[in-house]
Amino acid sequence: MSQVLAIAGGGALGAVLRYWVSTGVYAMAGRGFPYGTLAVNILGSLLMGFLYIWLLERSLESAGMRAFLLIGLLGAFTTFSTFSIETLILMEGGQYVRALVNTLASVVLCVAAAALGVMLARQL
Template identity: 60%
Template sequence: MHQIIAIAAGGAVGAVLRFLVSNGVYRVLGRDFPYGTLAVNVLGSLLMGFLFIIFIERELGMAEWRSAILIGLLGAFTTFSTFSMETIALLEAGDVSRAMLNVIISVLLCLTATWVGLSLGRQL
């Protein structure tokens, strides 16, 4: 039961952080491209890779902390469903090139960020 509460608490924090980071990015870069969603997904991927090494491979931290951060916080922070909706919206608006750019950039940057996070975690 403690683990469920930890995941819920982490999810609440992650959702608020997603809102704050995404809107901050949109204020700076504008809304003509899903920059905010891209930013939280790349940052979340980097943190997932890094913290996976710390919490799982190195077995640091209690199970509740691992669950709160990896499942709750980062699960709520990253926004794959938002990414999907924004990509479909671009397609429906007839902006196929931006939709495909969003898919390619998001997948490549998030995979790269996860790899960088794993690499950084392994260097500690």
């Protein structure tokens, strides 16, 4: 039960952080492209890669802390479902090039960010 509460607490915090980060990015970059979601997914992927290694290979943190951070916080912070619907909306609006750019950028940059996080954690 304590892991479930840790996940719930991390999820609440992650959702609020996602809102703040994406709203901030949209305020700076505008809403002509899903910049906020892309930024959140890249940052979340970087943090997931880093924390995955740090918590599972380098740290003695409890299972509850790992659940709080990896499942709860980052699970709610990253927004793949939002990415999917925003890309679909671009496609339905006939903006196929933007939809393709968003798809490729999201996949390539998020996987690269996760790899960078893993690399950084392994160097510490």
